[in-house]
Structure formats: C-alpha cells, structure tokens
Amino acid sequence: MSKTVVTRSRIMSKKVAVLLTHDFSDTEYNECAHAYRAAGHSILNIEHCEGNIVYGIQRKTSVTIDLGIHNSCIHDFDALFIAGGISPTSLSCYERFIAFVQKFANAQKPIFSSCDDPSLLIEASIVRGRRLTAVDQVSSRLQQAGAVYLDQDVVNDNNLYISSHSPDVLPQFLNETLKVLRL
Numbered sequence: 442m443s444k445t446v447v448t449r450s451r452i453m454s455k456k457v458a459v460l461l462t463h464d465f466s467d468t469e470y471n472e473c474a475h476a477y478r479a480a481g482h483s484i485l486n487i488e489h490c491e492g493n494i495v496y497g498i499q500r501k502t503s504v505t506i507d508l509g510i511h512n513s514c515i516h517d518f519d520a521l522f523i524a525g526g527i528s529p530t531s532l533s534c535y536e537r538f539i540a541f542v543q544k545f546a547n548a549q550k551p552i553f554s555s556c557d558d559p560s561l562l563i564e565a566s567i568v569r570g571r572r573l574t575a576v577d578q579v580s581s582r583l584q585q586a587g588a589v590y591l592d593q594d595v596v597n598d599n600n601l602y603i604s605s606h607s608p609d610v611l612p613q614f615l616n617e618t619l620k621v622l623r624l
Contacts, residue, residue: 455519455622457484457553458545460538460561461504466526467497468608469555470504473522476615482622484522487513487541498526510537515544520622525557525608533560543567546601553618554604555611559583562602572598574606600624 457477461470477484488495488506496503515521521542523529532538542565545552554562556576562568569587574580574596583590594610597603600621605614 525555
C-alpha cells in the first residue's frame with residue numbers, strides 16, 4: 442500500500458511595523474493595513490507613546506498606537522511601512538524615528554514608502570544610490586539626497602525599497618509590497 446504525501450504551501454505570516462502620527466493618509470493607511478491583514482500578516486502601529494490615538498489627514502480614520510517608538514525593536518519586524526500624508530514629515534523631526542528607519546535599512550529589511558513624502562527616508566540618509574519614486578513635487582528632494590529618481594508608478598529596488606508615485610497607483614503598490622512579504 443502506497444502512501445500519498447500531501448504538502449500544503451503556507452505563507453509565513455510577517456510582522457509589519459507601521460510608522461505614523463497625526464495627518465497620515467487615511468486611504469493609504471486603511472487600504473494597506475486591510476490588505477496586509479487579509480493576507481495573514483500582522484501590523485503594529487508605532488508612534489511616540491503606546492495607546493495614543495492619531496488621526497488621518499481627512500479625519501476619517503483614527504488609529505490607536507500599539508507600541509511606542511522607545512519600546513520598538515527592528516528585530517521584532519519583517520518589514521516597515523511608512524504611511525503617507527504629512528505624518529512622515531512630522532516624524533522626521535525626531536531622532537528615534539530616524540534611527541529606527543536607519544536600523545531597518547542597515548538590517549536590509551524591506552521598507553515600503555507610499556507616495557506623499559520621503560522625509561523619513563531622506564533624513565535617515567538611506568536613499569543615496571537607491572531607485573525610488575514619489576510624487577512629482579518631491580522628486581528634486583530625492584535627487585538632491587542622492588536617490589535615483591524614476592518617474593514610474595511603483596519602483597521596487599531589490600525587494601528592499603518599494604515606493605509609489607501617487608495615490609492613484611495604490612493597487613500596484615499593494616501588489617508589489619505583498620509580493621515582497623511572500624518572500
């Protein structure tokens with residue numbers, strides 16, 4: 442009697458750190474958080490203090506912070522998502538957030554950056570030589586910081602930096618980030 446061996450392909454659940462504060466992009470955050478959770482991944486929202494409630498720029502979304510930045514360790518996460526809107530500019534004023542992004546880059550873990558503002562990436566000095574995209578208004582800032590700016594909808598730089606050009610391409614951005622999370 443022969444035995445039939447059944448193997449099932451399982452996607453390993455990944456933990457995604459989400460950096461955000463007030464005035465994040467409601468749509469980008471909501472759609473990304475929903476897609477990552479629907480794919481079986483977990484997200485932890487990180488800001489100044491655990492328990493804080495932050496609001497999206499359109500005030501349609503409120504998010505309770507899961508973890509304060511001072512209690513966050515990059516080794517607990519598989520990827521980093523920087524929610525768009527004005528939030529990245531606000532966070533780029535704080536050394537702890539900049540250091541967190543730098544540590545992710547140094548550990549060669551994926552960083553997902555939606556279109557609005559690459560301030561955290563620029564302040565962390567991790568864009569030199571990296572292929573990235575963003576909204577047209579900030580393309581010169583990326584280039585001045587040494588990035589290779591590509592006028593494309595979504596750019597995947599070696600599965601480490603995934604960036605998008607505009608909110609209109611959110612489905613493509615999600616598709617690319619979910620591919621990276623499956624690796």
